[in-house]
Amino acid sequence: MSELADQPPPTLQRIPSGIAGLDRILHGGFLKGGTYLIMGPPGAGKTILANQFCFNHVAAGGSVLYLT
Numbered sequence: 001m002s003e004l005a006d007q008p009p010p011t012l013q014r015i016p017s018g019i020a021g022l023d024r025i026l027h028g029g030f031l032k033g034g035t036y037l038i039m040g041p042p043g044a045g046k047t048i049l050a051n052q053f054c055f056n057h058v059a060a061g062g063s064v065l066y067l068t
Contacts, residue, residue, distance in 0.1 A: 012031055012032075013031070013032035013033075014026070014027070014028040014029035014030060014031060014032060015029045015030050015031075015032050015057060015062065016028065016029035016056070016060075017029055017030060017052070017053045017056065017057075018052065018053065018055075018056025018057070018059075018060075019049075019052060019053070019056070022049075030053075038050055047068075050066065054066050
């Protein structure tokens with residue numbers, strides 16, 4: 001038990017969105033392995049936001065599952 005107390009807490013891995021302002025708000029990006037639901041009224045920019053994030057992540061060598 002004392003060995004666990006001596007270890008530093010794990011660092012949360014984040015995936016940058018590629019959108020500087022959003023990454024600042026999210027402290028570096030989305031949590032790796034997280035599931036996110038983007039909600040808002042019609043015309044709010046949900047699809048543009050999701051497409052931009054997916055594009056930036058794939059361009060950086062990542063993979064994306066995009067469901068609508």
